[in-house]
Amino acid sequence: xxxxxxxxxxxxxxxxxxxxxxxxxxxxxxxxxxxxxxxxxxxxxxxxxxxxxxxxxxxxxxxxxxxxxxxxxxxxxxxxxxxxxxxxxxxxxxxxxxxxxxxxxxxxxxxxxxxxxxxxxxxxxxxxxxxxxxxxxxxxxxxxxxxxxxxxxxxxxxxxxxxxxxxxxxxxxxxxxxxxxxxx
Numbered sequence: 001x002x003x004x005x006x007x008x009x010x011x012x013x014x015x016x017x018x019x020x021x022x023x024x025x026x027x028x029x030x031x032x033x034x035x036x037x038x039x040x041x042x043x044x045x046x047x048x049x050x051x052x053x054x055x056x057x058x059x060x061x062x063x064x065x066x067x068x069x070x071x072x073x074x075x076x077x078x079x080x081x082x083x084x085x086x087x088x089x090x091x092x093x094x095x096x097x098x099x100x101x102x103x104x105x106x107x108x109x110x111x112x113x114x115x116x117x118x119x120x121x122x123x124x125x126x127x128x129x130x131x132x133x134x135x136x137x138x139x140x141x142x143x144x145x146x147x148x149x150x151x152x153x154x155x156x157x158x159x160x161x162x163x164x165x166x167x168x169x170x171x172x173x174x175x176x177x178x179x180x181x182x183x184x
Contacts, residue, residue, distance in 0.1 A: 003146035005137035007159040013139040020136045035162050036136065036143070039127045039169065046106040052099030056092040063088030127173035134169070136162070143168075 002011040017036050020028060028036065067085055076084075133149040136142075142159035149156075160168045 003135045003144070003149070005135075005140055005142065005159065006144050006156060007140040007142050008137065010137075010139065014135050014137050016132075017134040017136050017143060018132055020138075026138060032141075032162055035165055039124065039131055039166075045103055049099045049103035049106065052095050052102060056095040056099060059088045059092035059095065063092065123173055126176055127169060130169055130173055130176070134165075 003014050004011045005014050015023060015026075018038070020026075021033060021036060021038075063086070066088065129150065130145065133145055134143050135146060135149075137144070137159070140159060141162050143162060143165045144159050145154070145157040147156035148154050157172075
């Protein structure tokens with residue numbers, strides 16, 4: 001199936017956006033690929049928090065290794081032994097606490113910037129649905145949604161320059177969350 005480009009009214013140079021990204025016969029340049037790439041899923045946990053969680057886990061494993069080793073430190077000071085045995089767990093607890101704080105702050109910031117009306121998961125699903133239904137005209141370098149591409153009665157979109165595709169896709173997904181059709 002080919003869709004007719006709304007700009008040049010031809011169908012011979014059109015291809016679905018997901019297919020255009022993997023088409024070896026007509027490879028896209030890197031900037032165009034980046035603009036047409038699949039939308040990323042909303043992040044659940046920040047990278048910094050994940051890093052802190054991993055480091056805390058590694059330190060806890062190091063502490064367990066120290067406890068389970070039968071290293072005889074009979075001549076050592078009691079404070080040294082306590083520090084040797086409990087130190088990794090103390091640092092792991094500190095890193096874990098900092099990780100939870102970083103996670104909570106980044107989640108709060110993400111929710112605050114998303115606004116109270118937005119439903120991030122539903123909006124992402126609609127964004128993916130629109131992205132999968134979008135087409136690219138190689139001749140005109142525009143993206144578009146053909147009529148009935150999302151559901152019967154779905155109107156065709158105007159030609160969207162590739163440079164504006166990500167913003168248009170996000171705005172369209174935001175307007176259509178829960179309805180499946182764009183609101184005028």
